[in-house]
Amino acid sequence: MHGQVTGLVYAIYYPVLAFIGVPGNLVTIVILSRGRCGLSRCITRYLVGMAVTDLLVIITAVILNRISVIHFPVLFLSTTPVCSLKIALIYAARDSSVWLTVAFTVDRFVAICCQKLKTKYCTEKTAAVVIGTVCVVSCVKNTPWYFVYEPLYIIDGVPWYCNIKLSFYSELVWTAFDWIDRILNPCAPFLLMLLLNALTVRNILVANRARRRLRAHSNGENQNDPEMESRRKSIVLLFTISGSFILLWTTYVVNFLYVRITNGNYSTGSILNDPRFILQESGNMLQLLSCCTNTCIYAGTQRKFREEFKNGLTYPLNLIIKIVKS
Numbered sequence: 001m002h003g004q005v006t007g008l009v010y011a012i013y014y015p016v017l018a019f020i021g022v023p024g025n026l027v028t029i030v031i032l033s034r035g036r037c038g039l040s041r042c043i044t045r046y047l048v049g050m051a052v053t054d055l056l057v058i059i060t061a062v063i064l065n066r067i068s069v070i071h072f073p074v075l076f077l078s079t080t081p082v083c084s085l086k087i088a089l090i091y092a093a094r095d096s097s098v099w100l101t102v103a104f105t106v107d108r109f110v111a112i113c114c115q116k117l118k119t120k121y122c123t124e125k126t127a128a129v130v131i132g133t134v135c136v137v138s139c140v141k142n143t144p145w146y147f148v149y150e151p152l153y154i155i156d157g158v159p160w161y162c163n164i165k166l167s168f169y170s171e172l173v174w175t176a177f178d179w180i181d182r183i184l185n186p187c188a189p190f191l192l193m194l195l196l197n198a199l200t201v202r203n204i205l206v207a208n209r210a211r212r213r214l215r216a217h218s219n220g221e222n223q224n225d226p227e228m229e230s231r232r233k234s235i236v237l238l239f240t241i242s243g244s245f246i247l248l249w250t251t252y253v254v255n256f257l258y259v260r261i262t263n264g265n266y267s268t269g270s271i272l273n274d275p276r277f278i279l280q281e282s283g284n285m286l287q288l289l290s291c292c293t294n295t296c297i298y299a300g301t302q303r304k305f306r307e308e309f310k311n312g313l314t315y316p317l318n319l320i321i322k323i324v325k326s
Contacts, residue, residue, distance in 0.1 A: 013285060014066040017292060018058055024295040025055035031312065037304045043237075045127035046104040047298070053097035053135070054291035060090045062288055080151040080159035087162060088145040095138035095185050097291060101245050102189045103130050108238040109196045113203040141184070144177055182260075186253050186287075193242050204235060233301075240297045248290040252283030 028051040031037065032044050039047070064086055068077050076082060107130075111122045120126075148168050151159030168174045258279070298305045 010066075010281065010285075011070050014062050014070065017288060018062045018067060021058040021062065021292040022055065024292055025051045025058065027309065027312065028295045028298060029055070031305060031308045032298075034308065036308055037298075037302055039302070040122075041124040042107065042122050042127045043104075043234075045124055045131060046100065046107060047294070049127075049131040049135075050097065050100045050104065050294060053093055053100055054294065056093040057090070057097050057288065057291045060086065060093050065090060078161055080149065080162060083162040084146045084149045087149065088142050091142040091145050091181075092139045095142060096135050098185050098189045098245075099134045099138065100131060101241065102192055103134060105193055105196050105238065105242050108234060109200050111234065112200055112238075141181075148174070182256065186249055186256060190246065190249060190253050193246055197239065197242055197246075200235075200238070236301050237297075240301055241294060244293045244297060245290055248286045248293070250286075251279070252287045255279050255283045 029048055032039075032048045032051065035041070035044060037044070064077060068075060077086065107122055107127065111118050114121075148164060149162035150165050152161035152163040154160070168178070299309060
């Protein structure tokens with residue numbers, strides 16, 4: 001009974017995630033690309049890049065993988081060559097999404113804490129180079145995943161499904177690749193995000209105290225400070241994005257550390273109410289949810305983004321009214 005309930009949750013959750021994530025990220029890409037949200041071109045580049053890679057994660061990991069396997073298990077997507085390609089694309093899109101979030105955090109850390117480096121690093125050109133590099137490296141780094149799998153069945157000469165080769169567990173090259181992959185995602189991004197946010201908070205507290213003392217001596221305490229207001233908006237955007245990432249990836253990282261420390265294996269899902277499988281799948285569900293949250297974050301923290309979103313919703317209605325009146 002518990003297994004049926006768990007399976008039903010998974011069967012409902014992923015279509016809902018796709019229903020929210022695809023249009024949400026598409027709307028975000030369109031609104032940010034118009035450049036009317038009051039954000040710098042550098043920040044806009046990163047946010048658009050993150051939205052594009054989040055959309056690719058939803059398409060590959062949720063629609064082509066989870067939904068197709070749960071609801072349409074016997075499709076050409078389940079043939080071994082397509083399945084292997086699909087897995088490689090999922091890892092590439094996921095790594096791109098994660099490392100662009102880290103790159104955005106680095107950019108905001110430099111802008112807030114490293115004033116001398118800010119003018120050279122926090123530019124639209126640098127953002128474009130970083131985004132391109134992250135995406136290319138992610139694709140190259142995850143290409144070996146295509147060669148990790150072999151057919152689970154061969155029916156009428158057609159290979160079906162993906163089964164990890166035994167050599168993946170025994171050969172030193174694959175063992176090294178697996179460890180490098182796990183270190184680069186999720187360990188390194190998770191630790192970097194925590195470290196950069198801690199350093200940013202420390203720098204902000206020190207700078208704000210110094211600036212308040214300076215302004216209290218010169219202009220009085222009740223004067224508005226445009227620079228601090230601008231910095232506050234940037235900090236709110238940074239902390240909501242990175243905080244959401246850390247929160248939603250925590251379960252995934254905990255499960256990863258548990259498997260590594262106990263020298264266990266990832267659950268295959270043969271028993272749906274197995275606590276190990278529930279922890280593992282909960283981590284996957286939450287880290288995929290992180291690809292849908294940025295739209296809500298922008299809407300909650302950026303007034304001009306909300307205005308553009310409202311204008312987009314009312315534009316078709318206004319157009320219809322104009323046509324009817326004419």
